[in-house]
Amino acid sequence: MGWGLIRAEGPQAIFIGMDVLHVPVRMDAYQRLELIYFTVQEIIQKFRPDEFAIEAPFFGKNVQSMLKLGRAQGVAIAAAMQSGIPVNEYAPRKIKQSITGNGNAGKEQVWKMLQQILEIRREIERFDASDALAVALCHHYQFRSPVSNGKKLNGWAEFVAKNPKRVI
Numbered sequence: 001m002g003w004g005l006i007r008a009e010g011p012q013a014i015f016i017g018m019d020v021l022h023v024p025v026r027m028d029a030y031q032r033l034e035l036i037y038f039t040v041q042e043i044i045q046k047f048r049p050d051e052f053a054i055e056a057p058f059f060g061k062n063v064q065s066m067l068k069l070g071r072a073q074g075v076a077i078a079a080a081m082q083s084g085i086p087v088n089e090y091a092p093r094k095i096k097q098s099i100t101g102n103g104n105a106g107k108e109q110v111w112k113m114l115q116q117i118l119e120i121r122r123e124i125e126r127f128d129a130s131d132a133l134a135v136a137l138c139h140h141y142q143f144r145s146p147v148s149n150g151k152k153l154n155g156w157a158e159f160v161a162k163n164p165k166r167v168i
Contacts, residue, residue: 001021002018002021002131003018004129015118016047018129019129020126033072037079041079044083051086051088053089054087054090090138095110098142099114110130110131110134
């Protein structure tokens with residue numbers, strides 16, 4: 001499980017950190033879920049985020065893998081909700097689109113764009129952390145866009161209605 005943190009300074013996103021939680025294979029399924037829950041709580045206590053974003057489950061062919069992923073995401077979401085943090089979910093394609101402009105971009109392309117946008121100079125061994133960082137930046141773009149003024153809008157008609165002085 002990867003996690004990534006950014007700080008919003010107006011429309012600017014500042015890289016805070018990212019890492020991967022390696023869940024030991026020798027643990028039983030419920031111990032793994034507990035580890036994920038408490039790790040997410042520790043991250044929340046340490047960094048005090050205002051918002052929580054997660055990648056929506058994607059549909060795969062292996063039902064057992066999907067079930068395990070859904071449970072892991074569920075305990076992560078529960079940890080955020082228990083801490084009073086609002087949760088947002090984004091589809092993998094939307095995340096890639098918001099970072100690279102291409103909803104079919106590969107993990108390497110997403111990582112290279114994150115490095116450029118967030119001025120990250122280090123390399124990574126696994127893409128779990130960069131995937132999580134991409135979710136954070138996607139969320140930032142959704143709510144911190146210069147045209148949205150920090151509010152999610154439902155299309156141009158709503159933007160025009162709420163911002164008549166910004167329309168020329």
